[in-house]
Amino acid sequence: MCLRRKDLFCVAIIGFHRAVPMTELSAHLPQFQHGQLTENFPDNHLCNTNDNSERRRHDNSERRRNDNPESETNGQPQNRTQQVVEQDEEDEELTLKYGAKHVIMLFAPVTLCMVVVVATIKSVSFYTRKDGQLIYTPFTEDTDTVGQRALNSILNAAIMISVIIVMTILLVVLYKYRCYKVIHGWLIISSLLLLFFFSFIYLGEVFKTYNVAMDYITLALMIWNFGVVGMICIHWKGPLRLQQAYLIMISALMALVFIKYLPEWTAWLILAVISVYDLVAVLCPKGPLRMLVETAQERNETLFPALIYSSTMMWLVNMAEEDPEAQRKASKSSTYDKQANQIQNEDADLDDGGFNPEWEQQRDSRIGPLESTPESRAAVQALPSNSQASEDPEERGVKLGLGDFIFYSVLVGKASATASGDWNTTLACFVAILIGLCLTLLLLAIFKKALPALPISITFGLVFYFATDNLVQPFMDQLAFHQFYI
């Protein structure tokens, strides 16, 4: 069973956002915005060290300059400097160690997704068969001349990229104007499509390849269970590993669709252009993805779980999801609350419960003026409770957008499908992407803000693909032929 063109239209237009917006990488580091503590972890040395390290470095550098004797903890300036330097080194070392851990936490799912895609491409011939093209790439590549083919592929890539840009901007606009229902509806429909329809096709093709006889009732039961559990895991709550597994599976399914329906030159061009677009969209001040991330940070929300792979603590995301509701209700009834607060304060003045002014003066003299205002109380209550953090306190999560998974897998899958070098090229692209991911995470540890994950990896991947396919592969072929080892 193959998709017809009209099906493809529905498929692509809904499934696109999956690949589109969340192609950026953001570290799940505590945010420093406006001095607001959004620390989500229980008290532990590492997190505090790392997230306060920046502030401390600033403070320490200022102290060294001013030689301020007001610091309570440190005695002589020399000792202070020494301790500070050692603290910095320790911080750096810990940062590196935990940075390395994050890199590994992302190596595994990216590798798994690519392995699934390559295994499917190599065994199921459906995904390498030419059965038409997407509606977004209307120009065919079966032309007479090379020039015509190049022109067609450029036009295809241009159309595809404009569609992606339009949909990203649409998503950002919807998010900015708080049309959460529309976004959630969009995400749910696309997840439904991926989890039910695409997996049904995938399963059907796998059965055909291995000649497995299957009745419709069993198949319906399997697909139903797979889909429903997937929807629950991705959009609501579920065990972390299961959620990660589902995200990897839907990324692989989406990548397989792209590999099947994108012609060769178009695919490479699209990969190149989308990594440039990713760079622009995430780093430019007016880039849509950057605006999305900043808006999410301002509102103290996390981005949609259905679009981001997070390596730890997905339950926090679910908790934060309730915040938009609470915040919206809070903002709507803010005037009412203010009135209520005023009434409360008046009542409180009449009955101070034993905390008379003398007591308050004593307290102020001892520990300084402290007064909990409604805002501070609300802020404290808004913090997720530390009792739920039964996870390893050293587990700091890193997030990678599903679009990154998809395009990495598209690159490796296309390499394995169409390269003359076969496994050498596939292996080279795989290693290239991992190296790019490494470097991106290193930059993330340095810059500590959302970064595009596509450009470096895709650039390396493309360079390695063309170099290996055209230069290394013939050479290795001859070496293996003559059993000559270097």
Added chain:
Amino acid sequence: MTLAVFFGCSFIAFGPALGLCLFSVVREPLRVIILVAGKAIEGLVALSEDGCSPISIQQMAYVAGLGFGLMSGAFSMINLLADALGPGTVGIHGDSQLYFLTSAFMTMVMIFLHTFWGILFFHGCETQRWWEMVAVIFTHLIVSGLGSRVRQAPSQDPEGPSGALPLSCSLPALPALWCCQLGPTVAFSAISFLSSVIGGPPFVPAGGRCPGAPAARE
């Protein structure tokens, strides 16, 4: 060709190296990164000069060498293994029937050699001993040259692949060749390694704690 050939050849070629990987690399994320990326990230290099770093230079050399070896072995072997899964008969045109086996063994040897060469080369760079680096390059050339020399056999068949047949003819010579290659290299690397041990512990424990400077840290 059968699955047995596929698994047999892949385990011969990659078994020891993957065993090394499993027992010494996989536990430490930093080592995995160096295995994949192949060279020290600048921060690590800077840290290693301080004396207490999460990974010592010897570990780095070992892991980098292992990474190079695995990649070169993979590139040599992987297409062969893929063909081993498909239909066909080895040596049906009169070539050696042991083509896969000899390739697997040579790949294993090359992986080990790359690991040792990595350690030696790093050591040579660290201690500024140019002769070590020259020796590494020299032995590398010798090994490759020997591998091709073995092939210069009487059979001048222009039809089929003339490479495999002579190699199998000199099959008894192969173990001797491998011993010649591995023996000195292993001894050489072991000696250099041990001599570098005097400078510091070869494998810093995973905690990264410096045994030499406990007082400096709190």
